[in-house]
Amino acid sequence: MDWGTLQAILGGVNKHSTSIGKIWLTIMFIFRVMILVVAAEEVWGDEQNDFVCNTLQPGCKNVCYDHFFPISHIRLWALQLIFVSTPALLVAMHVAYRRHEKKKQFRKGGQTCEFKDIEEIKSQRFHIQGPLWWTYTSSIFFRLIFEALFMYAFYFMYNGFRMPRLVKCNAWPCPNTVDCFVSRPTEKTVFTIFMIAVSGICILLNVAEFCYLLIKVFLKKPVFFFF
Amino acid sequence: MNWSWLQELLSGVNKYSTAFGRIWLSVVIVFRFLVYVVAAERVWSDDQRDFECNTRQPGCSNVCYDHFFPVSHIRLWALQLILVTCPSLLVVMHVAYREAKQRKCREAEGENCRRLYPDPGKKRGGLWWTYLLSLVFKVAVDVTFLYIFHRLYPNFNLPRVVRCTEAPCPNTVDCFIARPTEKKLFTYFMVATATLCILLNLCEMTYLVAKRCWELAARRQGREQLSKPTGCHHCAQQKNQGLSTSSSGQAPFRSVPLYRGEGAASEGRRGSYLISVHSLSLAQTPSTSANFSPASFPAD
Numbered sequence: 001m002d003w004g005t006l007q008a009i010l011g012g013v014n015k016h017s018t019s020i021g022k023i024w025l026t027i028m029f030i031f032r033v034m035i036l037v038v039a040a041e042e043v044w045g046d047e048q049n050d051f052v053c054n055t056l057q058p059g060c061k062n063v064c065y066d067h068f069f070p071i072s073h074i075r076l077w078a079l080q081l082i083f084v085s086t087p088a089l090l091v092a093m094h095v096a097y098r099r100h101e102k103k104k105q106f107r108k109g110g111q112t113c114e115f116k117d118i119e120e121i122k123s124q125r126f127h128i129q130g131p132l133w134w135t136y137t138s139s140i141f142f143r144l145i146f147e148a149l150f151m152y153a154f155y156f157m158y159n160g161f162r163m164p165r166l167v168k169c170n171a172w173p174c175p176n177t178v179d180c181f182v183s184r185p186t187e188k189t190v191f192t193i194f195m196i197a198v199s200g201i202c203i204l205l206n207v208a209e210f211c212y213l214l215i216k217v218f219l220k221k222p223v224f225f226f227f
Numbered sequence: 228m229n230w231s232w233l234q235e236l237l238s239g240v241n242k243y244s245t246a247f248g249r250i251w252l253s254v255v256i257v258f259r260f261l262v263y264v265v266a267a268e269r270v271w272s273d274d275q276r277d278f279e280c281n282t283r284q285p286g287c288s289n290v291c292y293d294h295f296f297p298v299s300h301i302r303l304w305a306l307q308l309i310l311v312t313c314p315s316l317l318v319v320m321h322v323a324y325r326e327a328k329q330r331k332c333r334e335a336e337g338e339n340c341r342r343l344y345p346d347p348g349k350k351r352g353g354l355w356w357t358y359l360l361s362l363v364f365k366v367a368v369d370v371t372f373l374y375i376f377h378r379l380y381p382n383f384n385l386p387r388v389v390r391c392t393e394a395p396c397p398n399t400v401d402c403f404i405a406r407p408t409e410k411k412l413f414t415y416f417m418v419a420t421a422t423l424c425i426l427l428n429l430c431e432m433t434y435l436v437a438k439r440c441w442e443l444a445a446r447r448q449g450r451e452q453l454s455k456p457t458g459c460h461h462c463a464q465q466k467n468q469g470l471s472t473s474s475s476g477q478a479p480f481r482s483v484p485l486y487r488g489e490g491a492a493s494e495g496r497r498g499s500y501l502i503s504v505h506s507l508s509l510a511q512t513p514s515t516s517a518n519f520s521p522a523s524f525p526a527d
Contacts, residue, residue: 002230002261002265003265005234005256005257005260005261006257006261009257041269048273048277048405048406049273057281058279058280058281058282058401058403059279059280059281059388059402059403061279062277062279062387062404062405062406063387063388063403065405065406066387066406066407066408066409069409070408070409070412071408072270072406072409074266075269075409075413078262078265078266079262079266082257082258082261082262085257086257089257093249093250093253173388173401173403
């Protein structure tokens with residue numbers, strides 16, 4: 001069980017997404033998950049081991065590391081990717097429910113049934129309209145909320161997106177103020193900016209998809225849609 | 228063997244679950260398993276190596292770590308995740324048993340063998356009890372592990388420094404835990420998801436029991452309304468073999484069967500479990516997926 005599980009779950013939703021949604025999904029997996037797994041994790045791999053403080057005081061390094069990095073960038077990104085992908089599960093569940101209803105109808109042998117066999121129902125693509133429109137739009141809305149929340153959490157916790165070379169620590173048991181040095185600060189800054197930039201692009205794509213869905217609906221049924 | 232083996236097993240369980248069960252499974256896989264594998268395991272990876280005590284006494288660090296972390300969070304969560312998913316396998320095994328029984332009967336008697344279960348995956352009779360029991364076990368496992376966590380790590384708290392007086396440490400020694408804040412956050416997250424899973428299981432249990440009570444009440448009401456008594460086992464069997472017309476003269480309906488003393492509402496419409504004298508067409512082969520439309524089946 002790893003990121004492939006998430007990919008399998010989201011892959012099923014891809015069929016019923018809009019074009020913008022498909023682009024979003026591609027960017028998610030190539031520029032975020034893959035970069036996280038093959039590159040970012042290596043950069044942050046030795047983060048606590050190579051966090052060095054200018055003291056021999058036992059415990060000072062642990063406490064300073066914990067003070068400046070309450071939750072590691074890597075873990076925050078992993079959580080962000082999981083939470084941002086979760087709303088798509090709503091769409092997957094709704095589609096599964098619609099398929100189940102159609103299978104039931106098919107088995108009853110209704111005259112209005114337009115499918116030849118069960119396999120056709122399984123591979124049918126549902127258009128985003130009616131209740132599915134609401135589910136899909138809600139999922140995009142939640143995605144936006146989660147992305148924004150995590151970006152804010154990053155900014156708040158690390159006072160911006162730059163990784164400093166040196167941090168000054170005076171948490172107990174460190175004697176007075178102690179200089180602590182972060183490992184690979186420049187590489188970490190580059191990756192942080194990259195991941196934030198891709199998050200920004202994903203937010204823009206989600207906003208565009210949201211507007212597209214709204215416009216599509218308002219053009220079709222200007223006033224009567226909500227009644 | 229790794230977690231993917233368990234994942235494959237669980238995907239088979241999905242077929243026989245209710246809607247609540249599927250939500251529970253999604254929460255477990257996405258918010259518990261996935262978070263555990265991709266994030267939590269890394270946080271605890273340097274647990275003992277970076278547990279530092281303010282002493283040069285050999286063995287003090289080891290003894291203090293063992294005193295404060297008898298079982299690491301990560302191992303407890305691994306056990307919890309394995310045990311919490313096992314009860315679902317009871318349901319899979321019961322369905323497999325039913326299918327094997329039907330297959331054996333068909334092999335023994337050929338085409339003469341009557342259908343023991345129209346749908347082996349439908350939660351009726353023994354399978355309903357197995358499913359309910361699996362929910363009870365899941366709740367019990369999660370509650371037990373939450374209690375164990377609370378006893379081992381009061382309030383699920385991980386302090387930055389712990390004071391250790393175990394031998395061979397001289398007097399009292401300060402020991403510093405690695406990444407306490409990150410560990411605390413993940414602990415709270417895993418406790419929150421476990422609580423959510425408990426609530427989902429309790430909702431599912433309530434839903435199952437309420438649905439069954441509703442069906443039984445409706446059946447009793449329907450029996451009172453029908454002119455002919457339907458309590459007779461043989462009468463019910465005869466009715467089930469044919470179709471009887473309703474008193475209103477509309478399309479046929481299936482009479483109430485008896486299956487090991489339990490009744491089953493015989494409606495095909497989702498959410499409506501009343502036995503009706505009016506017409507409601509029934510699927511001969513009811514759906515195997517979510518338990519939206521219970522169907523009848525002949526008594527043994």
